[in-house]
Amino acid sequence: MTRPAPTRKSPRRRPSGEAPPLPHQLNASGWGWLLVAAAIIVYWLVVAVWPRAALWLVVLDHRVLEWLSAVRTPWLTTAMKVAGQPATSHVLLVTWWVALVILLVWRRWRHLFVWIGAVLAVTTVTEVAAGLIQRPRPVGVEILGDWEGFAMPSRPMAVLAAVGVNVLYALVPAGRAREWGKLVVGAVVAVTALSRLYLAQDAPTDVLNGVVFGVAIPLAAFRLFTPTSVYPVSYRRGRTAHLDLTGRRLQAIERALNDQLGVIPVEIKPVGLAGSGGSTPMRVTVKGEPETYLFAKLYAVNHMRSDRWYKLGRTLMYGRLEDEKAFNTVRRLVQYEDYMLRVMRDGGLPVPHPYGIVEITPEREYLLVTEMLDGATEIGESDVDDAIIDQGLDIVRQLWEAGLAHRDIKPANLMVRDGTLHVIDSAFGQVRPSPWRQAVDLGNMMLVLALRTDAERVYERATAKFTVDEIVEAFAATRGLTMPSQLRAMMRARHKDLHAEFCALLPRQPQPIRIQRWSMQRIALTVWALFVGLITAIVVIELLDSPL
Known part of the structure; x- marks a missing residue:
């Protein structure tokens, strides 16, 4: 039975300088926090060269703390000590344990590693900065709470802000829940900051510096290494290979199909998910007389990285099976499958007719488009x-x-x-x-x-x-x-x-062919994997013992 070919028009070439349909970016808020953090670093450098440049801030901080100390009452002091609990070690430790369990149960390994890396980066930056600036605690105002080390930036506030951002981007699904979560986290950070100012544990600029770095570093890390479009937070059981085909990604796919293949998609639906573990398969309904169907597989960076880890795991467990070579880029992965499809077709094999490769985001997301075996x-x-x-x-x-x-x-x-x-x-x-x-x-x-x-x-x-x-x-x-x-x-x-x-x-019993193969490469990779695992375990234990 002959199937109608899709109606196609001349493709449109994307002009130089025009952004791809689905660009990978930090968004305005991410850039905003990074710019503020950069401005603070520049100011620190200026102060290091010209210390008098910080005098006006010291005076302003002191006046704010004096005003707050003037309104202290016994009941308000008790309330403020309770309000400051989120920035204490035991509360942050409980938060870390809960998050660790959730991430392990739902196997969000990438979010877990970004969480650990972000907290390490925040604590390292604040420790180094405090050691270089060496700003003392507020003078002339009684400190009512616990404190340790130099004042700027405030390490407890930096870690609290970092944990809040980590919770939002590692545990809370994108959308309305995350937007409400931002308000909750912002309120917790604001109330805790007010508490620490009231108790004179920190000065206003100490808090500001800590919060800026506590937000900027994990926010940039999650948006760069676990973008929601590629690594969505979801509590529905399913394969991580299956990306969401709605919102901006759906619009980007529709635009790319129109521009690069010259087809007008009417509907795009996921299909065959149960048998697919390394891509996101979909059926594309194409406008025409009559309407026809195309089959497409979406490949993204996470598929390439999953392939890399999968093949590394097989090498460690079974040895190199002479063909377990990982791909270095998503483009190479999709090019290879398209090439193999055409080689099989030329060899007379009954494979779907290939229509080509569609680029969604350069080096990050691609579609492999073929004939849809409608009715199969x-x-x-x-x-x-x-x-x-x-x-x-x-x-x-x-x-x-x-x-x-x-x-x-x-x-x-x-x-x-x-x-x-x-x-x-x-x-x-x-x-x-x-x-x-x-x-x-x-x-x-x-x-x-x-x-x-x-x-x-x-x-x-x-x-x-x-x-x-x-x-x-x-x-x-x-x-x-x-x-x-x-x-x-x-x-x-x-x-x-x-x-x-x-x-x-069989007339005779087959003698199993040996699969296990040892080599210097396998031994070296095994030693490397054990070393990395040991270092990771030490880092996690350190974070558990001292989240601040």
Whole structure:
């Protein structure tokens, strides 16, 4: 059945200097806080050269503290001591523990590391600045609360402000909840600051300096390293690979598709999320007569970094499997998948027709756009007859003859439409793979086909297309690690040990091919990982012992 091609117009070239559809930026508030922090640093440098430049601030601070001390009463002093509790070590420690548990339970590792880095940066900056400025505590006014070290900037206020920003950007979802949270955090910081001024623990400029750095550093860190558009805070269970397709990102995708592919998107909806763990798949309805559909996969920086950590983990656990090479940029990742898709198409494999790559934000977000297999169903939900079995086995034979390996043969990547089996998702494909990797493709294909039929039937059809030695090698190479997680889960759900059933049909039992491979690279990476883990544990313990 011939599918209508999407209606396209001439693409629009983005002029030099024009911002991309979804720019990566700190926003006005982020830049504002950084500029204020920079102005304070400049003022510190001026004071270091010309100390008299700070006299007017000292006089102003003293007058404010004298006025506040004049209105002290016993009951107000008691209230102010309670109001100042958020800036004390034990309250900040409890906040840290609660946040740590939440971040660990919801596996927000990136937010956790940014939190730790931001607090370390704030404490380091305030300690260094206090040591260089060496401003004493207020003179001539009785200090009613605890204090330690030099006065400027106020370290308790800096850490409190930093913790408040960390809570907002690591624990509170973006939107109305975060906006209300900003008001709450602002009120807590303001009341605590007033308390410390009333008790003469800090002077006004000490508080101002501490709050500015306590806000500016974590705010910049979270917006740079965990932007909400890429790492949203959500308490719905789901894969972190699936990015939100609403708001600014949706508008950016629509604009980029129009400009770069010349299509007018009518609707963009996520699709196939259950079988996708390394990208955000979507169906794009394209305007035309009639309306047509395109399939697109959104890749972002977090997908590239997840791929890097995934492959590093496999190297540490199993050794280098001769093809576990991480991508350095998102552009390289999406270019590689597009290239593999076209190589497979040229090799005669039944893959979706590629339409190209769409850039959302340079080096950060890209779309890979292909034909939408409209009306197709996963092979795990389709009726599998001898024709489908033969097509699946032919796909492996075509991969071998073209010198390719798919490397991710699983039910979600095999689609049946109008009696034809299609293979999708070439992201893990490889050119000139090892014989072991090719054997794994055959083993996984036979396991997938047997899910909806039985091992004996698939084995009988396979012997007409592959030698017994090739099939034995396939099941010697295919086990545990080399089976996609979806395939293993479906076999468990159906209470089938298909690998054992196939092995029972073979004329001889396959001798497992060794996967564990030790090398100097693996040893060095293991030592490095243990060292980094030890340093991280020490830092976390230090933060737990002394949040201030």
